[in-house]
Amino acid sequence: MSNFLKRFFTATSTLNLLPAFLAALVAGAILSAMVPPLQSPDEASHLTQAAVISQGSLFGRSTDGRVPGGQLDQQFLPYFENYHKLRGTPNKLTPEIRAAGDALAHSGTTVFAPTHATAYYLPVVYFPQAAGLAIGRWSGLSIDDSIRTARALAFLASLVILFGAVKLYAPNMFVLTIFMLPMMMFQIVCAGIDGITTATAVFALSFFMRSLEKKWQAPKSLLLLFAFSLLVVCTTRQHLVLLLLLPFYLYTVRKERQLLWMGLTLCVLTVAWTLYITSVTSAVAPSNKSNLMYYLNSPSAAWSLLVNSIFNTENIRSYLVAFIGILGWIDTPMQSWFYKVAGLFTIATIGFSLTLKGSHADWSARAFLLFIGLASSLLTFIIMMIVWTKLPATQIEGVQGRYFFVPAILFGFALSGAKIPMRLKGLQSALLCVFALFTVYNTAYVLNHRYNLASASAAVGNLAINAPGLVPTHQRNFTHNPLRFRVITT
Numbered sequence: 001m002s003n004f005l006k007r008f009f010t011a012t013s014t015l016n017l018l019p020a021f022l023a024a025l026v027a028g029a030i031l032s033a034m035v036p037p038l039q040s041p042d043e044a045s046h047l048t049q050a051a052v053i054s055q056g057s058l059f060g061r062s063t064d065g066r067v068p069g070g071q072l073d074q075q076f077l078p079y080f081e082n083y084h085k086l087r088g089t090p091n092k093l094t095p096e097i098r099a100a101g102d103a104l105a106h107s108g109t110t111v112f113a114p115t116h117a118t119a120y121y122l123p124v125v126y127f128p129q130a131a132g133l134a135i136g137r138w139s140g141l142s143i144d145d146s147i148r149t150a151r152a153l154a155f156l157a158s159l160v161i162l163f164g165a166v167k168l169y170a171p172n173m174f175v176l177t178i179f180m181l182p183m184m185m186f187q188i189v190c191a192g193i194d195g196i197t198t199a200t201a202v203f204a205l206s207f208f209m210r211s212l213e214k215k216w217q218a219p220k221s222l223l224l225l226f227a228f229s230l231l232v233v234c235t236t237r238q239h240l241v242l243l244l245l246l247p248f249y250l251y252t253v254r255k256e257r258q259l260l261w262m263g264l265t266l267c268v269l270t271v272a273w274t275l276y277i278t279s280v281t282s283a284v285a286p287s288n289k290s291n292l293m294y295y296l297n298s299p300s301a302a303w304s305l306l307v308n309s310i311f312n313t314e315n316i317r318s319y320l321v322a323f324i325g326i327l328g329w330i331d332t333p334m335q336s337w338f339y340k341v342a343g344l345f346t347i348a349t350i351g352f353s354l355t356l357k358g359s360h361a362d363w364s365a366r367a368f369l370l371f372i373g374l375a376s377s378l379l380t381f382i383i384m385m386i387v388w389t390k391l392p393a394t395q396i397e398g399v400q401g402r403y404f405f406v407p408a409i410l411f412g413f414a415l416s417g418a419k420i421p422m423r424l425k426g427l428q429s430a431l432l433c434v435f436a437l438f439t440v441y442n443t444a445y446v447l448n449h450r451y452n453l454a455s456a457s458a459a460v461g462n463l464a465i466n467a468p469g470l471v472p473t474h475q476r477n478f479t480h481n482p483l484r485f486r487v488i489t490t
Contacts, residue, residue: 037083071113133150161199183322363417
């Protein structure tokens with residue numbers, strides 16, 4: 001670690017963040033303990049990818065070379081099946097389910113596990129989870145303890161990245177509020193990649209905002225971290241690919257040629273990765289190409305589908321509700337009144353975060369961030385239209401509220417520009433503390449009733465989730481298992 005990074009993480013100002021870091025760590029640990037394994041969408045797929053990587057296979061394939069994947073201890077399969085009994089059903093975490101999960105240990109016998117659902121993502125984003133699973137395997141922990149270790153390391157990595165970003169450039173009240181919403185907290189404490197990718201995106205944006213100060217000179221180590229963060233985000237969250245424009249914009253401001261070369265290099269690497277991984281996984285997703293060709297030949301159909309999906313009032317309501325939080329496998333809503341309170345508070349933070357003063361250069365940067373945020377939101381619909389929506393279609397399916405986390409954060413950074421409003425700073429801090437306690441308590445309350453108490457339906461408000469692709473999972477059919485395993489003795 002360079003001298004700068006040592007100073008960066010040991011400076012006095014970092015100590016001022018220590019109480020907030022410890023509070024977030026405790027709150028996250030409590031929520032993580034309350035969420036049974038595999039209750040976040042596709043958590044099993046993410047854990048499978050991490051387990052394959054923990055075996056040393058970054059770019060593994062099947063023996064015929066057509067399917068991406070690698071070796072997975074066969075005891076993960078009954079573990080996954082055991083905890084999938086909870087998803088999309090009113091089932092509770094009974095002592096029998098818990099005991100069945102706790103009893104499973106690493107066997108030494110592996111199966112081939114396809115990872116076509118997660119192979120699109122740069123493997124490095126799974127390193128914390130992979131490290132947790134490797135530690136569990138090497139130290140003789142059970143499957144359950146290994147997975148909980150993977151969860152813990154992913155959560156810790158997200159917090160470290162996020163607080164590093166805050167130290168680099170303090171976000172405004174609106175951005176901080178987004179990280180206190182139940183959906184964000186839920187995803188961060190689970191073993192998926194939402195927490196790491198969102199925190200990494202915030203780090204890149206914090207560097208961008210700090211670099212707008214022409215007097216500030218970024219050390220090479222921090223510049224490399226900026227480039228690395230963009231590569232991670234843009235190769236794991238394709239709808240955020242326009243973040244690759246950040247180095248080019250900084251070049252127009254700072255006139256440093258290294259930023260131009262950075263942007264060009266990142267574009268080449270992102271395109272190369274996309275072409276490579278698409279060629280590897282094309283055999284399992286033939287419909288994507290047919291959908292793309294259909295919309296290219298019928299642009300009016302694509303436009304009509306986009307307009308119908310984006311401006312449908314019921315869809316908008318569902319996206320907003322899901323953005324605040326529908327937990328579990330989109331089957332655990334918060335209390336009905338909670339959405340009103342959390343929504344109004346989030347809107348109110350705009351007033352605390354908005355800065356109307358600023359130079360021409362500052363307003364230009366803010367407009368640039370707003371453009372990327374809006375374009376990334378539109379790109380979300382376009383991608384889901386191609387890769388998820390079956391033809392013929394009247395609505396784009398599969399769009400979830402959590403996909404708009406980073407676009408909303410881009411909007412938040414655009415609100416303030418280079419100078420964070422300091423008005424009523426004490427009141428802002430007090431309100432954020434109260435809101436954090438409010439959301440953590442109510443999230444814990446809902447999770448406890450969902451997974452532990454028999455009266456969940458009476459305690460938690462029911463919501464009609466009608467947006468396409470956001471059908472509560474108790475109404476879905478999970479009998480189809482896209483994973484096929486082959487037993488191999490090692």
